[in-house]
Amino acid sequence: MCRGVFLLFCLLLQGTWSGSPYRTLSSQNVRKVKDIINQYITKHNTDPTKIVRTKTVTYSFSTLPLAGENITNGLGPIWTDTQGRPAAPNGDTYVGSCNPCGLGDVIGSLVRLLFHDAAGQNGANGCIDWNTADHKGLEAVVADLDSLYTANSLSSVLSKADFWVLAGITAISRAAAPNTPPTIPFLWGRVDAPTCSDIGLLPNAEGDHTLLNSYFVRRLNFTMQETAALMGAHTLGRMEGRFSGFSGGWTPRHHALTNSYYSAAVGVVWDKRLRNGKIVWEAPRLACDDPQLETSCGQTVVMLNVDMALFTDVSLGTCTKFPAPPNNVGSCVDSPFRTYSKAYTSSTSQGKWIKDFALAIAKMTKIGYAANALYSVDFVRIDLIDLGNSVVQ
Numbered sequence: 001m002c003r004g005v006f007l008l009f010c011l012l013l014q015g016t017w018s019g020s021p022y023r024t025l026s027s028q029n030v031r032k033v034k035d036i037i038n039q040y041i042t043k044h045n046t047d048p049t050k051i052v053r054t055k056t057v058t059y060s061f062s063t064l065p066l067a068g069e070n071i072t073n074g075l076g077p078i079w080t081d082t083q084g085r086p087a088a089p090n091g092d093t094y095v096g097s098c099n100p101c102g103l104g105d106v107i108g109s110l111v112r113l114l115f116h117d118a119a120g121q122n123g124a125n126g127c128i129d130w131n132t133a134d135h136k137g138l139e140a141v142v143a144d145l146d147s148l149y150t151a152n153s154l155s156s157v158l159s160k161a162d163f164w165v166l167a168g169i170t171a172i173s174r175a176a177a178p179n180t181p182p183t184i185p186f187l188w189g190r191v192d193a194p195t196c197s198d199i200g201l202l203p204n205a206e207g208d209h210t211l212l213n214s215y216f217v218r219r220l221n222f223t224m225q226e227t228a229a230l231m232g233a234h235t236l237g238r239m240e241g242r243f244s245g246f247s248g249g250w251t252p253r254h255h256a257l258t259n260s261y262y263s264a265a266v267g268v269v270w271d272k273r274l275r276n277g278k279i280v281w282e283a284p285r286l287a288c289d290d291p292q293l294e295t296s297c298g299q300t301v302v303m304l305n306v307d308m309a310l311f312t313d314v315s316l317g318t319c320t321k322f323p324a325p326p327n328n329v330g331s332c333v334d335s336p337f338r339t340y341s342k343a344y345t346s347s348t349s350q351g352k353w354i355k356d357f358a359l360a361i362a363k364m365t366k367i368g369y370a371a372n373a374l375y376s377v378d379f380v381r382i383d384l385i386d387l388g389n390s391v392v393q
């Protein structure tokens with residue numbers, strides 16, 4: 001109740017308070033929510049209806065088709081699966097199960113959603129503007145999370161925005177090897193927005209290092225080193241032509257949190273190509289019977305311009321192969337981000353990257369919120385309104 005001398009102050013607070021409607025979030029509830037997300041990830045991984053391809057295949061020719069490409073290899077046209085990815089042409093041998101495809105996809109979707117919600121209007125607010133084409137492909141994971149939120153009555157526990165952030169963090173932990181767990185502190189208190197407008201707020205995949213700088217450093221206030229660490233999220237998940245126009249994964253094991261995104265960037269030679277009218281960098285195609293290969297069999301391993309921009313100035317017309325061949329000195333010029341990205345390329349730098357990545361993700365989850373608007377788990381928020389009410393009775 002608002003009374004006496006506190007009336008004006010109290011009404012002002014009630015009228016202007018736009019913070020979280022929740023008073024606390026207990027560690028016990030956080031554990032429960034993480035369990036729900038982990039079960040969802042596990043189910044997604046094993047639910048056959050969610051697995052796009054159940055078999056990997058050995059192709060009888062050396063270069064594999066791109067998703068949706070109508071290539072012939074002398075045996076007739078290659079058919080594609082329902083997702084537009086190349087499937088086994090007649091006569092090919094199935095060599096194993098591709099069940100981790102499901103794991104990489106669900107983990108990738110949850111982490112991408114964390115980024116897209118945070119980078120959209122006003123930071124993470126549990127709102128995706130479906131009029132923004134950059135969000136394409138997130139529909140399924142958002143629908144799944146919405147169902148989980150409703151089915152488990154989570155609206156009495158945490159906001160949808162907090163739920164999505166916790167889902168992203170849980171997915172990252174799930175992707176990590178047990179000996180390199182990322183430490184991403186989770187804060188709660190985000191406020192859901194019923195509507196949002198994200199048009200123009202997501203970065204262009206064909207941009208160069210100047211875009212990384214203007215987007216992450218100037219707009220979102222990340223350092224160059226944090227930007228380099230964040231982009232390694234692309235070690236998870238993959239691209240689909242029907243969503244973004246790009247196809248393929250950045251790494252062959254796209255469900256695992258490793259620094260292979262960085263080591264591959266400098267470890268193999270990438271060719272700049274135009275596919276479906278879009279710039280991509282392609283590595284030599286992977287053999288499908290490679291025992292290391294768990295997920296991307298039959299798909300090209302690709303980098304976007306923004307990924308290669310961590311290492312080289314992709315805007316240079318002369319740089320069409322990276323690393324440039326020795327006799328082509330000068331055709332590629334270092335990107336200003338290279339010093340930072342290079343630090344994550346060696347076989348001993350995985351721990352460092354995971355630590356830096358976790359810090360950068362934690363910072364991303366706070367975009368749009370004042371330092372005192374998000375709270376630690378188990379913190380009980382007492383509003384000035386409560387104080388006013390208890391004093392003026």
Ligand code: HEM
Nearest residue numbers: 108109111112115137203204205233237238239240243244
């Ligand atoms: C310049 C910045 C970035 C650009 C232009 C970009 C662009 C893209 C594109 C085009 C896709 C493919 C979407 C699809 O076809 O389904 C994608 C996927 C993805 N992005 Fe980014 N991204 C950027 C930064 C980030 C950041 C900072 C994160 C997270 C911290 C992130 C996480 C992901 C993940 C995990 C996927 C895989 C999604 C899946 O498997 O469904 N991206 N990104």
